[in-house]
Amino acid sequence: MRYVSVFLCGLLFGIGLIVSGMADPANVIGFLDLAGLWNPQLAMVMGGAVAVSLVGFALARRRTRPLLEGSEGAMHWPTATAIDRRLIGGSVLFGIGWGLAGFCPGPALVGVGLGSGDAVVFTVAMLAGMLLHRAVAHRV
């Protein structure tokens, strides 16, 4: 039951990415290309998502336990608040990669589901990048 529900959350998230057009890197690049023909769609997607989540997260904040995790379940809210070198440096590296290909992690996985060879290449490299971080995390 728990895993079916999580699966459905992932499914809904993916359907949202498809409906929003963000599964297509061309729309992402279109947003990031301020000097070219600009496509503001990504801003609409973020706006729509944050509008819903602002309300939903405020409701979730009041809970001490999630609804489907039993009496052992906990709310795993992020606790980090530091704005440091890792946060900014990592985000800049991410942004460069995002601008180069037009993929971020969610759309890349949807692209793999679509059977896109380009998305598969990107995703394998992305997983390798995550493994690399795991290997050197104590040093960066």
Next chain:
Amino acid sequence: MSIDWNHFSAVHGLAGGALIGLASVLLILFHGRIAGISGILGGLIGGLLGGGSKPETLWRLAFVLGLLYAPLLYRRWDVVGPIHVEAGTGTLVAAGLLVGFGTRLAGGCTSGHGVCGLSRLSLRSLAAVAAFMGAGFVTVGVFRHLIA
């Protein structure tokens, strides 16, 4: 600045965004977890390599399977894709490495810092979004207009 009206659809953007937001809300409300895709993938890799408990690995796997299955289900109702990728193989590999490494170093991506972080009113996430969007704008500007 000129707007690309041929590809811009505010309705699809807002509706799809609302579904993404709803999925994030359901995940925290029902399961107490943040829908950050890079964090989920990073945790899944760690779990498969032998760290973390079985339930910790399995919920992440379930979420990823849902994302992968989304286009297959959506295809029954409507046309999906094709998606348009300009980058060649070498660029895709470099971009993938940067996105994988960078998101783990920063502790989040467009979903975790973007959607969820901004909705939690986290200053840390706002700084991350400013940094990756800024870097994205500059990167596309440089590669499309300066050296292309």
